[in-house]
Amino acid sequence: MTELPSPNTRRWVARRKAAVVAAVSGGTISLAEACRRYRMSEEELSAWLCAFENDGILGLRVGSLQQRRGAGRSRPDDPALLGKQPDMPDRWTLRPTSRPSRR
Secondary structure, eight states, X not given: OOOOOOTTOXXXXXXXXXXXXHHHHTTSSOHHHHHHHHTXXXXXXXXXXXXXXXXXXXXXXXXXXXXXXXXXXXXXXXXXXXXOOOOOOGGGXXXXXXXXXXX
């Protein structure tokens, strides 16, 4: 059996998250008890469970979770948005200006 992290844990590396996920999945500790013990929401712990189920321990890395959470949001680097201009009010539209020619 994997030892559970301390209830005072502040730095959640993938290995510690995996220990909690394994304990909840294996029935050693309930979801509600884990949330109480580690002072986290059920949503956060459920995200860990889902990430572990989909991608294993690598899915529990901070970058993976941030990408997963942001997947439903529109981002400027979103391929679906590339080449599209954001809606801007007319006053912000760039227009060519006529300059007097210099001779």
